[in-house]
Structures are given as C-alpha cells and as structure tokens.
Amino acid sequence: MQAREVLRTSVLLVDDQPADLVALERCLAPFSLHVVKVSSGEEALEHVRDEEFALVLMDFRLPGLNGVETAQRMRQLLALRPLPLIFLTGANSEEAVVATGYATGGVDWLSKPVDPERLRAKVRVFVELHREREALRRQQAALREREREELEARRQRAELERERLVVELQEAVRLRDEFLSVASHELKTPLTPLALRLQLMRQELGKPEVDAQRLLGHVEAASAQVRRVTALMDSLLDATRITSGRLTLRREPDVNLAAIVRDVVSNFEAQAARANCPLELEAPARVLGQWDVLRLEQIVTNLLSNALKFGAGGTVSVRVEENEGWARLTVRDEGIGMDESVRARLFGRFERGVSERHYGGLGLGLFITRQVTEALGGRIHAESIPGSGSTFTVELPCSTGGEDSGGVTHGA
Structure with a gap:
C-alpha cells in the first residue's frame, strides 16, 4: 500500500457545547475525517477503548471528569498506544492548569474561540503523521502476510518435492526388484540347458564308444549358452560403466x-x-x-x-x-x-x-x-x-x- 493512500482517519471531539462541536467539525471538513463527537470525559473514555483515533480535541471544562482528569485516564487506558491530545480552553486563567496536562499526553492547546486556520495547521500534522504510520503498519502487515504465504508455499513445494522423491524412490525400488527378478530369470535360463548339456556330455564320455559327432553337438550347444551368459554379463557391465561415466x-x-x-x-x-x-x-x-x-x-x-x-x-x-x-x-x-x-x-x-x-x-x-x-x-x-x-x-x-x-x- 502506498504511504500517501487516504485511509480512514478518526478524530475525537470532546466538548459539552453542541455549537462548539459543530464548529470544530466544520473546521476539519477539508481533511475527510471520521469525526466522533461526545460531550463528556466518560463518553470519550468509552470511545477510545473501542476505536483508534489520530487525535483528540478536548475542552478543558467538562461536566464530571474535566479535561486533565480525562486525559490521565486515557493515558492509563492506552499505556501502549499513545494518543495525541490538544486541549481547548476558554479562559486565560486556565492556561497554567492546562500546561500540567502535557504530562498526561497533551501535546498542545488552543484558546476559544478557535482560529480555524491555526486549528487546521495543527491538526494537519497529526492527521498526516497518523496516516503515514497507518500506511506503514499496513505495509508491514502485508509484508508479513506475503512472507507467511511464501513460507507456506515453500513448505508446500518442499512437501511436493518430498512426495516426488518418495514416488521416484518407490519407482526405483520397483525397477530394481523387477530387474533383479528378470536378471535372475535371464541368467538362469541359459544355465539350465548348459547343465543339461554337461550332463549329456558326461554320459556320452562314459560310454564304451564315444560318438564324437554327438559329443561335438553337445559342446556347440553348451558354448552357445556360455556365449549367452557372457552377453548378459557384458550388458550388465556396460550399464554399470555408463552409469558411472566409465564407458x-x-x-x-x-x-x-x-x-x-x-x-x-x-x-x-x-x-x-x-x-x-x-x-x-x-x-x-x-x-x-x-x-x-x-x-x-x-x-x-x-x-x-x-x-x-x-x-x-x-x-x-x-x-x-x-x-x-x-x-x-x-x-x-x-x-x-x-x-x-x-x-x-x-x-x-x-x-x-x-x-x-x-x-x-x-x-x-x-x-x-x-x-x-x-x-x-x-x-x-x-x-x-x-x-x-x-x-x-x-x-x-x-x-x-x-x-x-x-x-x-x-x-x-
């Protein structure tokens, strides 16, 4: 999100005079703010519990809790979330008392009747600061979300890779077992007739008169089976050499x-x-x-x-x-x-x-x-x-x- 993007920005106006609230809201119209208006410190405390505000404009003189007392309660309530506050005072004699409000989170004060231009100049600083801070926070949140998604995607890719490797391993094991079965069969196939020919040759040699032609036929047949075994072994050796790069x-x-x-x-x-x-x-x-x-x-x-x-x-x-x-x-x-x-x-x-x-x-x-x-x-x-x-x-x-x-x- 771009830092200059206009975000919803709330400002809390606290004054027991409805006309003063309306005047304040009219002064703040150029900022496109979400303005919340209350008439007492107790109401203000309820709202700051539930909503985040860029700024509080609060009259010093309020029924019940006055401005400084309300500010003190706000600071206790929002210990980890500082809230800028500008006091509004209608008498010069209150200015010294209002100054004690700086320790409660107050950042400035304005005299009534409020000068619209001066008010807007002060509010503008806090509104822009809040919007910049909110945009940064959202960017950080979006970045964390992307990081989470990327991490999740990496885990998913790793899982897919693991599954692929498992399938490949299973296939390799299957091919190995199949090859060993086939190789065993193929190597035994010529050995059986070879053993038979050797047995016939032994029988032929045990006779009083050896039939040389028949014996030669047995030798040639046995030699053919030996060549077959040799060819099979050569194929296995060649496959091994190729795999190891030694052909x-x-x-x-x-x-x-x-x-x-x-x-x-x-x-x-x-x-x-x-x-x-x-x-x-x-x-x-x-x-x-x-x-x-x-x-x-x-x-x-x-x-x-x-x-x-x-x-x-x-x-x-x-x-x-x-x-x-x-x-x-x-x-x-x-x-x-x-x-x-x-x-x-x-x-x-x-x-x-x-x-x-x-x-x-x-x-x-x-x-x-x-x-x-x-x-x-x-x-x-x-x-x-x-x-x-x-x-x-x-x-x-x-x-x-x-x-x-x-x-x-x-x-x-």
Whole structure:
C-alpha cells in the first residue's frame, strides 16, 4: 500500500457545547475525517477503548471528569498506544492548569474561540503523521502476510518435492526388484540347458564308444549358452560403466560401417531363419568414419537382435547410407510395433515395451545402444505404429570434429 493512500482517519471531539462541536467539525471538513463527537470525559473514555483515533480535541471544562482528569485516564487506558491530545480552553486563567496536562499526553492547546486556520495547521500534522504510520503498519502487515504465504508455499513445494522423491524412490525400488527378478530369470535360463548339456556330455564320455559327432553337438550347444551368459554379463557391465561415466571408446580411423553391418547380418542369418525373418541388406561398399569397431558391432547387434525378437515372421530390412558427413543405419521390422507411451520410455534403463515373460531380455539393449550412439557424437530415434512394425535409425558423424564424446574415456 502506498504511504500517501487516504485511509480512514478518526478524530475525537470532546466538548459539552453542541455549537462548539459543530464548529470544530466544520473546521476539519477539508481533511475527510471520521469525526466522533461526545460531550463528556466518560463518553470519550468509552470511545477510545473501542476505536483508534489520530487525535483528540478536548475542552478543558467538562461536566464530571474535566479535561486533565480525562486525559490521565486515557493515558492509563492506552499505556501502549499513545494518543495525541490538544486541549481547548476558554479562559486565560486556565492556561497554567492546562500546561500540567502535557504530562498526561497533551501535546498542545488552543484558546476559544478557535482560529480555524491555526486549528487546521495543527491538526494537519497529526492527521498526516497518523496516516503515514497507518500506511506503514499496513505495509508491514502485508509484508508479513506475503512472507507467511511464501513460507507456506515453500513448505508446500518442499512437501511436493518430498512426495516426488518418495514416488521416484518407490519407482526405483520397483525397477530394481523387477530387474533383479528378470536378471535372475535371464541368467538362469541359459544355465539350465548348459547343465543339461554337461550332463549329456558326461554320459556320452562314459560310454564304451564315444560318438564324437554327438559329443561335438553337445559342446556347440553348451558354448552357445556360455556365449549367452557372457552377453548378459557384458550388458550388465556396460550399464554399470555408463552409469558411472566409465564407458570406454577406442576410436580408429577409416572404420567401415558398411562392412561391420554386413558381418553382423551374416552372423544373424541362422537366428533369422529360425525366427522365419528374411533379412534384407542395402549398403554401399564403404561408409568410413572414426569410430569404435566393437561399439559399432554392439549397436548393430542390439538393433538387429531387437528386430528379430519383436518382428518374428516378418522381413527385417537393414540399410546403410552416408550423407554430408553423416552415416545412417536403419533397421526396420514388421513386428508388433509400439505406441507413443512405449516409445517415450524405450531407451530408458531396464525398460521394455512388452512383458519379459514373452520376449525375455534385461531391458538394457536399447539403453546401451543410445548411450554408445551419443558417446560417439550421434543420435538415435524410433518410429513405430502398433501392429505395423518399428524403424530404428542411428546417425553418426563420420569424423569427430572436436565433438564432445559425452564424458566417456577414450583409448588409443
């Protein structure tokens, strides 16, 4: 509130002569005051108990309690709230007595008949002082209220933040428990057939005549399960390295992305045949860049494995191309696809678009793929329509160009 804003200002007039009260009120008209008129000290005391006044104009001669006695009672009544008081006196002989009223809170005195200009000059000082003081008090009250509201808002924000952290913690615990359950299942899955193959190998070796071909088949099957366990452990280690910022890149010059893709696609031919997924590859002879060979293989492997898993029974198309210093790898399947809600969290750690009971996996493949891609200075995105398959596109700069590698460690 501005200090100059006009506030309700009350003035108490105390005089036993009605004509004098009217004359005083007329003199004070320019100030837009709330004027309270009483004719005795007893009435004045009743009013000051209930209302705050900027000033009291009081006749010295009053019936019952005189002006000084009334002022003394007012001072006792308002010990913590001083009230300016101007005495009105009609005789020179009273002036000496009125002077004793200064000790009771009186600040001045005027002789009757009162000079209007002189009266207004004195009243103006107290009215403006009161209004300034009242405006300041209201400003302070408003400031305290704002501080209270801000404090309450901060408490509310803190409570909301606490609730958010609790929800995040609960979600983290849920994801951890879900991951541990899935990881346990995924790690046990290859161990069961591995143990079976070892048992069959032991039985085969115990026979008088060992069937080398059959034994070799058991060894190859067991080796496949070991590779599966190794791949799962590598994914866990990569996720840990990424979280701690220790994912290592070993960039080499003139790495041929097209050749790497052809090799990975060739390695997946048997798996694609089992999934009834024809593989189509479109790639030029060379797409060269400064990349980490093993991490490129990891990107291609994860995307192709994902396409064969979710696109079983449909064609999986792989395309490699180069444009204006950027290499692009596109892997498309004709599988189950996904909606926007799944795509929004697809590259998160331990996230899956579908139940692991139907498709398995740790939910780390796409997370690692994105982190490796971004560490190489590239980007990855997915496009999909439920029931119409998915397309994953990876774009990588062919040269480092001084780009930040995302805080990963570089090796020679």
